[in-house]
Amino acid sequence: AEWKRVHRGRLWAWVAAWAAATLATGHLLLGQPLFYLALAIALVFLFALVNGISVGVSDSNPISSAFVVAVVLMALLGLADPGVGLMAGAILLVSTSVACDMQQDRSTGWRLGTPRALQFRYQVLGILVGAVLAVVFARLFMAAYPVLLQDQTVMKAGEQPVEWTSAMTYKFVGVLRSLTEDKPHERTAIVLGVALGLAIEVLRKRLRPRSFVVDAILLPSPYAMSLGGFVNLPVALWFGAGGVVASLAESRAKKDSDLPPDMSGTSLAGGGLIAGDALAALAIGLAGLSALVA
Numbered sequence: 054a055e056w057k058r059v060h061r062g063r064l065w066a067w068v069a070a071w072a073a074a075t076l077a078t079g080h081l082l083l084g085q086p087l088f089y090l091a092l093a094i095a096l097v098f099l100f101a102l103v104n105g106i107s108v109g110v111s112d113s114n115p116i117s118s119a120f121v122v123a124v125v126l127m128a129l130l131g132l133a134d135p136g137v138g139l140m141a142g143a144i145l146l147v148s149t150s151v152a153c154d155m156q157q158d159r160s161t162g163w164r165l166g167t168p169r170a171l172q173f174r175y176q177v178l179g180i181l182v183g184a185v186l187a188v189v190f191a192r193l194f195m196a197a198y199p200v201l202l203q204d205q206t207v208m209k210a211g212e213q214p215v216e217w218t219s220a221m222t223y224k225f226v227g228v229l230r231s232l233t234e235d236k237p238h239e240r241t242a243i244v245l246g247v248a249l250g251l252a253i254e255v256l257r258k259r260l261r262p263r264s265f266v267v268d269a270i271l272l273p274s275p276y277a278m279s280l281g282g283f284v285n286l287p288v289a290l291w292f293g294a295g296g297v298v299a300s301l302a303e304s305r306a307k308k309d310s311d312l313p314p315d316m317s318g319t320s321l322a323g324g325g326l327i328a329g330d331a332l333a334a335l336a337i338g339l340a341g342l343s344a345l346v347a
Contacts, residue, residue: 060170072094075090075144076090085140086137089132089137089138089141092141093141093145097144100123100149101148103119105153108153109156113276114149114150114153120142120224121227125243128231133233135230138229139225151180154176155176158172158176159172190338194338197338197341197342197344198338205222213285249275250275253278254275260272280292299323303319306318
């Protein structure tokens with residue numbers, strides 16, 4: 054079909070050009086070591102596959118885990134500068150996130166029959182605009198809400214602001230601090246987490262079918278366990294409540310074999326909630342900034 058046509062030569066040239074541009078900018082302009090920049094770019098190809106599979110299967114992108122694993126690998130190769138780790142990890146973070154988003158967009162384009170080349174061009178434009186607006190919005194929110202400037206990773210649970218939490222931040226700051234503050238127990242925890250996650254997922258694959266008690270309480274997914282360990286209890290309870298409501302709604306809804314799972318009523322409603330929350334947060338940020346200016 055015409056909409057499936059892709060010029061692979063141009064695509065590879067595009068990838069090579071931007072990889073070279075990233076290396077040149079990071080090394081010549083920002084003074085970052087070439088080796089770790091190249092390693093981060095190489096790891097993008099690996100984690101784009103791993104995280105892409107995760108997004109396709111569960112609609113969740115474990116991008117923070119990819120960042121942590123990448124920095125740990127760099128540390129094993131001699132990295133000791135958290136600034137370099139942050140810069141190299143950011144390359145992996147952004148590239149893998151964009152790759153997974155493009156994968157999802159391609160799925161949407163497949164359903165609509167959108168020409169892939171045209172869709173890719175609009176995706177590139179979106180990335181360029183997003184790169185600029187990300188800085189603008191970050192400064193906007195930090196100006197309107199100074200609490201975002203606080204280091205929550207050194208606060209006790211009771212001191213942390215409930216409205217502003219980020220599990221991803223804990224992972225990033227923790228792994229970067231480990232480069233300068235040698236904490237063997239953190240490496241032990243990472244190894245233990247990898248081993249437990251692998252063992253639990255293998256058991257979950259072998260135990261089929263699973264009851265609700267086994268699936269949700271006795272042997273929950275490693276991703277669900279990690280989420281509960283990083284975010285505060287009120288946030289985790291909201292996640293759990295949403296899952297319960299969605300499960301009850303799907304159990305009562307009529308099954309449509311022609312409808313993909315990610316196009317179900319609960320999935321679309323969840324997407325609407327996320328979009329509405331993002332718009333509300335943006336409106337609140339603008340209101341807070343307006344109050345500061347006034």
